[in-house]
Amino acid sequence: MTHHQNVNYEKEFEEYLTREKHLALMVLARAKKYGDSKIAVRHKAYGQWEAFTWKQFGELIESAAKGLLSFGVKEFDFIGIFSNNRVEWAVVDYASFAVRACSVPVYATNSAKELEYIVNDCGIRILFVEKQEHYDKAMSIIDPSKTLEKIIVFDRNTKIANDPRVMLFDDFIAMGKKSGLDAKLQERLAKVQSDDLSTLIYTSGTTGEPKGVMLTHKNWFAMLFGTGYHIPVEPTDVNLAFLPLSHVFERAWSYFILCNDAQVDYCHDTKALLDFLKESRPHFMCSVPRMWEKVYGTIMDGIKSAPPAKQKLFNWALEIGGKYQYLKKDHKPIPLGLKFKHAIATKLVLHKIRDLFGGRNKVFNCGGSAFSGEISEFFFKAGVFILQGYGMTECFVICVSNPERNKFGTCGPVVPLMQVRISPEGEIQAKGPSMTQGYWNKPELTKSLFTEDGWIKTGDVGFIDSEGFITVTDRIKDLFKTSGGKYIAPQQIETLFKEDIYFEQAAAIGDGRKFVSALIVPAFEPLEKWAKKNNIEFSTREELVKHPEVIKFYRERIDYLTRDLGQVEQIKKFTLLPHEFTQENGEITPTQKIRRKVINEHYKDIIEAMYAE
Template sequence: MTLKVPYRSIPDMFLKRIAASPNGDAFGHPAPDDSGPVWLTWGQIGQRAKAIAAGLRGLGIGAEDRVAILANTRLEWVIADLGVMCAGGATTTVYPTTEPEDATYIIADSGSRILIAENPTQASKISDADLPDLTHVVLIDGAADPGASPTQLTLADLEQRGAEALAEDPGLIERIVEEIKPDHLATLIYTSGTTGRPKGVELLHAGWCWEGVAQAELGLLKPEDLQYLWLPLSHSFGKTLLCGVIHVGLPTYVDGRLDKLVDLLGVIRPTVMCGAPRIFEKVYNKSVTTAQTGGGAKAKIFAWAVRTGKTKVALEQAGQPVSGGLRFRYRLAEKLVFSKLQTKLGGRIRVMVSGAAPLSKDIAAFFAAANLPISEGYGLTETSAGNFVNRPGALRIGTVGQALGDLECRIDTDGEILLRGAPVMRGYHNLPEETAAAFTEDGFFRTGDIGELDADGYLKITDRKKDLVKTSGGKYIAPSHIEGMYKALCPYISQAVVIGQARNYCTMLVTLDPDAISAWAAGGPLEGRTYAEIVASAEAQAMVDGYVRELNAKLNRWETIKKVTILPRDLTVEDGEMTPSLKIKRRSVETNFAAEIDGMYAGTVAEI
């Protein structure tokens, strides 16, 4: 059935939302003194976005002209993006962690005419660049440099200019919005790719509006919800959620400070939170290690509760009845154990969504056992992020759920997932050959992911096509599957990377979670030691090896891990080992830690 989308564009959807609920809470942000959230209504957000739009028009921005935003997730990012849309322009997103060389490339390749930068430090990333298309730099924070080239001004200045223009011509923005069509460019998002230059993905208004309506249709977002949005807004996952927020009208607290997330959940008390698996892994690690370090009765009660919860979930997943006795035991487990975790997450969670990378099946089962089911979803930058998701109340662990709206999906002869529909990109910016190669002859987008569809339309991702490892013995191995299993077994792990391409056996690089490993070391000979000292110790290696033995018992012979190396530090975005959406960049990891990998393949194999 065709999904009915009653909007021509994002700003059309936005203006309709303002008209429908001008006094309703729209977006919240931290107070300047961090004393709590400050909320703006849809009417207030509309006033500011329109002023920015008028200001951008005054700087020469017209239909589909690109405006780059280089900033962290914050309220001003949202308002600036809406301002760009209402001006008829298209937003080029740049991650705040992007290095100057790549930031310059993205701004140049996109043909962006204006850069909205978070502060002078972010703006300095392009200070020595030759960017003939760029006419102005707008600073969210900090003072404009009067001698800078291109010309600088502050966001407040831009907003003031726009407000003055609207005082003279109150209907300006409405006339502009009338001219924006569904097939106009809305966003250029550059894929962070594992190799080479990033590619600009051209996403249209029609696709984003489709995303907003589709999220509401499946019950992911509801008007009575409260969302905590911390995801990078430079990423398609964050952008698609914004579209859902505008269509549905639910209040959303915007705060990209990850170090504040756990503490603020108890303050904001959201009903909806979406994130990458790493966030849920950290909550899982903290829960398990806290119980284990408590020892004695506390550890036993925790283990019993988890077993009880997983037994109940397994029966529900299999469609089998849950006995009265098990229901009683589960109520007790929830009271003694799971209620504490629920409270830590604010006590009101209705929906949690995981996307951007694979979620371990065992970690998903843990959260479901705690009555905090995670709706794992699936999508790509090229397909506007939201393509498949587990509906609330219809969770199938190990899958990414069913297709949103009227999205078409088919599985190619080699297992590759192919997608066709409104949210699929127009193409790669300035790359006609790569665009042509990304589509089948009948218009399906080649995702590069391998998967299976069951009879009910639930999709299971088995691996990235290009990440499948083929050993020298000719066996194919799915690294992410093994890595997910290991993360669920070992609560002290931060990252795991399986190595084995063209090798005669598999090895693994791991990093340890600083908080979890410090708790593990407490009370023993390593207490008080630095992170580097703990991870280099024989005790830590023995602990990691023990969990690897457990892992190997669950694997096929050719998948087993023969050697494992603990790295001296965690993988980072800054070192090029992870994308900003927290996906591992395998080739970069293998390059940066080539010596460690070579060491695991030198000489004879030591079986674990």
């Protein structure tokens, strides 16, 4: 916090807000400024990269906006977007803003039932869907819905019914283009304000039904201002939008990139991430810990089985990388000898790690759940900067590391304009111009989100160190007490497993119990390879997880990974599950967070068996 005492953030933010005002104006001003001279966005929706210049992007947004006006969209109507990341997603988002309406994203992985809840909760009339699976889900809810009138489909290969309520996006754009509603669009644009409601983001929440978080344009600009204050972006930079745009993190960051005149490449398929990285070669990307844990696990597993000389070279290269990067980060001179060694280390080892991510990386933000400082430091030594941040849809961003101020294992320093305090119970509470005014249509829940004096209750336990860095320990709701009265933070235990290639998911159990146990979902691909290598015969996953050799193998790994935990936190017993926790079964949220209540319910018998003496 000490670095910028002479900076008046409030005044700077006011000037920024006066200049940009509204996200529709922001994007259309860029389209006008750059025309065909520069690419704004790209995607691979049909297998090949397709690029759109600022002019093309701007024209698509204006045509879509006029299409919405043709359908009689009024100010502050809600427009649904049920799709993976692609250019059309952004077009509809900005087009909704341009007619002073609000966009409502739905996670592409949501079920028809979850979609229906959102459509009915805020009364969506027009819903944009991506492809067959989304279209089919939307069609299954249109008849019973009181409000849903139109379904517009992005993917032109979707088989759609001959139904006046349905149309392809291409036709929708053509309709908007021919509508002659330019004057009406200009009229709407002339009325927009920074305090206009822009969106509802339904947070899945690990408990209860989804809640629509209301965010204004001013809220978004406060996020962009705070997050980006210490992260410089050049107009020549490329961002890979890998996390779902339905999540506040990716959406805010993609707005920030376009607001800085840079380019966004949309990734529609997270399973093909490594290909996208090679082709897009992004300077920036938002990520979640799971991605880094998997890459780290794979690299470390490969090193463990490498010949000793190779292992030695690898460790030497990392050590040199660390010395070099720490000096560089602190703006200290780098001795010539170290520069020379670093060049060799890069050539022989480190470039291979950087190249996985396309080799141009400046900063990869990471957030969404607990993340190991050890993994973050490993990549730092290899020249890949992962900056951890922390926030919630209701109040984003609270803190984020930046290239100058970064402490592994923390979520970084508090961002400009945000105030943070820790309640007597240890809860992180925050206040700032990016915070929501509340949940759509849910006055009671809105009231319980705030303290008496108007701060947001994050529901997270954590602390702030003497330099202003925040560390989050766990969700208050997730902390549990053993029958011996000891408080346990399950996320801290579960995070330890994630850096191991053989673990896919884990849930620590132990509320009111004598000891801590765990349900473990193995990563079956590496486990099956290991089993074949060790001549373990199995015909199903059920057989595999019950095999004594496999159980012994996991027991040893668990003991090793949890070696630094206190006696009470040690995993005394565990059960390997033959299948993953899924969103369909309600066991995890769309952002892969564990719903503990559901898991305790679904696996009741297995859990009881671990405690039966």
